[in-house]
Structures are given as C-alpha cells and as structure tokens.
Amino acid sequence: MKKENTILSIYKSLGLTLTLLLLTLYQAYAQDGNAGINQANEQVRSYFDTGANLMYAIGAVVGLIGAVKVFQKWNSGEPDTSRVASAWFGSCIFLVVVATVLKSFFGV
Numbered sequence: 001m002k003k004e005n006t007i008l009s010i011y012k013s014l015g016l017t018l019t020l021l022l023l024t025l026y027q028a029y030a031q032d033g034n035a036g037i038n039q040a041n042e043q044v045r046s047y048f049d050t051g052a053n054l055m056y057a058i059g060a061v062v063g064l065i066g067a068v069k070v071f072q073k074w075n076s077g078e079p080d081t082s083r084v085a086s087a088w089f090g091s092c093i094f095l096v097v098v099a100t101v102l103k104s105f106f107g108v
Contacts, residue, residue: 048102055099062092063088065088
C-alpha cells in the first residue's frame with residue numbers, strides 16, 4: 001500500500017511539473033495587450049470594405065425582390081401596393097445608407 005502511495009505521489013509531482021512547464025511556455029508565446037488590440041484593429045479594418053460591398057450586394061438583391069413583389073401586387077390590383085413598395089425599397093435604401101455611413105464614420 002505504501003508503494004502505491006509513493007508511485008501516486010511521484011505521478012502527481014510529475015503532472016504538476018509538466019503543467020507548470022506548459023504554462024511557462026504559453027506565457028512565453030503570449031503577446032503584449034496593446035499589440036493584440038492593434039492587430040485586431042488592423043484585421044477588422046481590412047475586412048470592412050468586403051463587408052460594405054456585401055451590404056451593397058444584399059441591398060441590390062432586396063431591391064430586385066422588392067421590385068418583383070411590388071409588380072405582382074400592382075398587376076393584381078391590390079390596394080396596399082404603395083405600402084409594400086415603400087417597405088421594400090426603404091429597406092434597400094437603408095442597407096446602402098448604413099454601409100456608406102459606417103465607412104465615413106470609421107474613416108475606412
């Protein structure tokens with residue numbers, strides 16, 4: 001029984017030593033907080049143009065879908081055509097304006 005406790009304590013000591021060694025290695029690879037924030041800022045700014053172009057594309061698709069929906073309602077003679085038209089085209093304009101305002105607001 002004493003031999004098992006000794007082996008168990010040796011394994012615990014080795015495990016603790018290995019854990020401390022790994023933590024020391026991870027700390028050596030860690031970077032400064034300011035450097036990490038600056039790197040994240042650069043990455044977000046590099047994706048911003050792509051995101052704005054995606055919003056323009058989504059606005060174009062929403063505009064086309066809205067045009068088809070309004071045309072269908074207009075041809076069927078439904079009375080709420082102007083409400084549907086303003087809702088669809090308003091959402092399209094909102095997406096385009098938001099993308100443009102965000103670009104100018106953040107100076108990208």
